[in-house]
Amino acid sequence: MADALQQQLTQPSMSAMSFEERMALLVDREVSSRDDRRRTRLLVSV
Secondary structure, eight states, rough: HHHHHHHHHGGGGGGGGGGGHHHHHHHHHHHHHHHHHHHHHHHOOO
């Protein structure tokens, strides 16, 4: 989540978005990242 925030801070287009919109993007990215790691872990253990 910290990496996603750093990326947001470097993108000028993000300043036009509201706090809620930016937070939603961060949360979505974190959920996707966790799902990907879980899938990878499960595929490796099979």
